[in-house]
Amino acid sequence: MADPAVVSGGALNAGGRGSGGKAATSPAENYHLARRRTLQVVVSALLTECGFESAEKAAVETLTEMMQSYITEIGRCAKAYCEHTARSIPTLSDAVVTLIEMGFKAETLPLYAKRSQRMVITAPPVTNQPVTPKALSAGQKRTHPAHIPSHFPEFPDPHTYIKTPTFREPVSDYQVVREKAASQRRDVERALTRFMAKTGETESLFKDDITAFPLIAAQQSTIPYLSALLPSELELQTLEETDSSEQDDQTDGENAGGNMISDDPGADKENSMLPPSAVVPSAKPSEDNVIDNPYLRPVKKPKVRRKK
Numbered sequence: 403m404a405d406p407a408v409v410s411g412g413a414l415n416a417g418g419r420g421s422g423g424k425a426a427t428s429p430a431e432n433y434h435l436a437r438r439r440t441l442q443v444v445v446s447a448l449l450t451e452c453g454f455e456s457a458e459k460a461a462v463e464t465l466t467e468m469m470q471s472y473i474t475e476i477g478r479c480a481k482a483y484c485e486h487t488a489r490s491i492p493t494l495s496d497a498v499v500t501l502i503e504m505g506f507k508a509e510t511l512p513l514y515a516k517r518s519q520r521m522v523i524t525a526p527p528v529t530n531q532p533v534t535p536k537a538l539s540a541g542q543k544r545t546h547p548a549h550i551p552s553h554f555p556e557f558p559d560p561h562t563y564i565k566t567p568t569f570r571e572p573v574s575d576y577q578v579v580r581e582k583a584a585s586q587r588r589d590v591e592r593a594l595t596r597f598m599a600k601t602g603e604t605e606s607l608f609k610d611d612i613t614a615f616p617l618i619a620a621q622q623s624t625i626p627y628l629s630a631l632l633p634s635e636l637e638l639q640t641l642e643e644t645d646s647s648e649q650d651d652q653t654d655g656e657n658a659g660g661n662m663i664s665d666d667p668g669a670d671k672e673n674s675m676l677p678p679s680a681v682v683p684s685a686k687p688s689e690d691n692v693i694d695n696p697y698l699r700p701v702k703k704p705k706v707r708r709k710k
Contacts, residue, residue, distance in 0.1 A: 479504070480497050
């Protein structure tokens with residue numbers, strides 16, 4: 403004889419878990435298992451009312467199957483009577499006619515519902531439905547114009563055809579910008595300190611453990627005041643940039659003055675009057691007329707030194 407597996411409604415859950423050992427994957431299977439377990443709880447409560455202290459698993463499954471078939475038949479017949487009268491939702495009269503048709507005395511149902519020894523079954527816990535993610539909000543959803551019939555598919559979500567920028571607007575609050583700059587500076591200083599502590603010489607506060615709390619070793623200088631007299635690298639870089647910009651401006655001005663070509667028609671006339679073998683005397687170049695652009699300077703022949 404099999405061991406009693408179900409005792410009233412509390413032990414029924416163990417029998418129900420045995421029947422639904424396989425994990426349900428679809429919502430339909432989850433609904434079927436939940437309905438089956440509820441029927442097993444009802445059967446166990448009825449057995450307890452009748453005086454049974456325990457029941458075999460096979461007996462509970464058989465009674466559960468019988469109750470499920472009975473309830474299914476009631477619903478099918480009530481639906482048939484409802485559709486026979488050209489309705490879509492069954493009413494109380496359809497259920498009463500179905501019970502009478504199946505041989506059940508409908509007048510005894512109120513007395514059975516008001517019995518004194520009946521057991522109250524707690525409602526099964528309601529599981530929260532999964533929250534559907536909201537669509538991206540971009541613009542307003544368009545409706546069909548007047549020339550498009552209403553049975554046509556709706557327009558897609560606006561985010562599918564409207565440009566949606568993915569970048570965030572820069573923060574312009576003074577306090578937030580200052581806090582962010584301070585935190586970045588602090589992180590840079592901390593990272594630089596750790597790098598120097600790992601790559602350079604360090605000193606430890608504890609003689610026993612050298613790796614604990616390393617400090618950057620101070621570098622002694624023979625002339626400590628020299629760094630205060632010499633300009634810093636930033637000042638030198640600024641001076642170099644200023645000098646280079648002044649030289650560029652001066653070079654551009656000289657090139658613009660040397661490359662100007664006169665469009666005087668008299669000059670062409672004078673050139674046409676010169677003989678073919680004539681050579682125009684060139685003035686001696688002065689320091690002001692020297693062209694700084696290397697691509698515009700006249701070609702200079704290299705001097706050849708003769709060996710003695």
